[in-house]
Amino acid sequence: MNTTERIKLGISIGDVNGIGGEVILRTFEDPRMLEFCTPVIFAGNKVMAFQKKHFDIDINYNGVQEVSQVVEGKINIVNISKNTPKIEFGQETEEAGKYAVLSLKCAVEALKAGEVDVLVTAPVNKSNIQSEEFRFPGHTDYLARELGGEALMFMVTDDLKVGLLTDHIAINEVSRNITPELVREKVEKVHDSLVRDFRVRKPRIALLGINPHSGDNGVIGQEDDQVLKPVIAELFEKGIMVFGPYSADSFFGSGNYRKFDAVLAAYHDQGLIPFKTLSFGRGVNYTAGLEKVRTSPDHGTAYGIAGKGEADFRSFEEAVFTAIQIYRNRREYDEISANPLKRNLARDIGHDKRRRG
Structure with missing residues (x-):
């Protein structure tokens, strides 16, 4: 397994009126992040351009229409709709809820199809995502239905x-x-x-x-x-x-x-x-x-500070690193489990470590 490979990291935008866009862009403002993964953000060029300008974030990205057009080692924005939602920081709107669900659905479909390796979800508002087509209390229950397990x-x-x-x-x-x-x-x-x-x-x-x-x-x-x-x-x-x-x-x-x-x-x-x-x-x-890896930060939309440039992006950054590490751990575990020689070697190394410890 090549531990230096760039993992394709799917990202759903969450509620555009919350802090999701800010913490995503702040995370990838550091170009070293692209050494670990290729971000694939399911949103729209205009949405991210608005966020980038509003927060004065110096970052470049590649806009594509399909995941197949993603460029490795670049930040990629997959345009999910011809319509751009109105961004009203700190406000709970029906339009933002629909866009958050659309982003999530597109990201999950790409994950199921193997077009991205892992999924990191930005926060949603559990109230404005509800509709006749989407009745889930949050990400977890929806992912359980879509991904099985x-x-x-x-x-x-x-x-x-x-x-x-x-x-x-x-x-x-x-x-x-x-x-x-x-x-x-x-x-x-x-x-x-x-x-x-x-x-x-x-x-x-x-x-x-x-x-x-x-x-x-x-x-x-x-x-x-x-x-x-x-x-x-x-x-x-x-x-x-x-x-x-x-x-x-x-x-x-x-x-x-x-x-x-x-x-x-x-x-x-x-x-x-x-x-x-x-x-x-x-x-x-x-x-x-689940058989697919999904992580998210440990906070919500944070409407109270949305748009103010005060959001702490560390939890989102940790969600990215955790998704990457779990993906690699799983592959290594599955490779060892499928190979009797590797399995016995891992067991013997573990026994040896315990004796020395």
């Missing part, structure tokens, strides 16, 4: 990874949606992703409790004892090193998370509040469980 929302940095049992559902629906089957599926997804996508040989996974204090032996709810604990014991018996359930209120503040390769939270805010508190600006939203 069972998607797992996995928030990641180098030293902290948090997955979710349930993601974009109301809090009063959490308990009834957490079943033994769901827990088993999500733990296995986290385990497999750590092995294949992040090259962790023997992952250690922590599962957070559903109720306060993990139910206090049934005093504050039965779900932890009746749903989580039996599945933890079952999976541990199969060789998956999952532990818990841990009381969520003290798990992160005590630093206990550092003992594990990943944490699986019961619901959205239980996992994302500590994740963003500890890593905001460096975090990446990765959709695990």
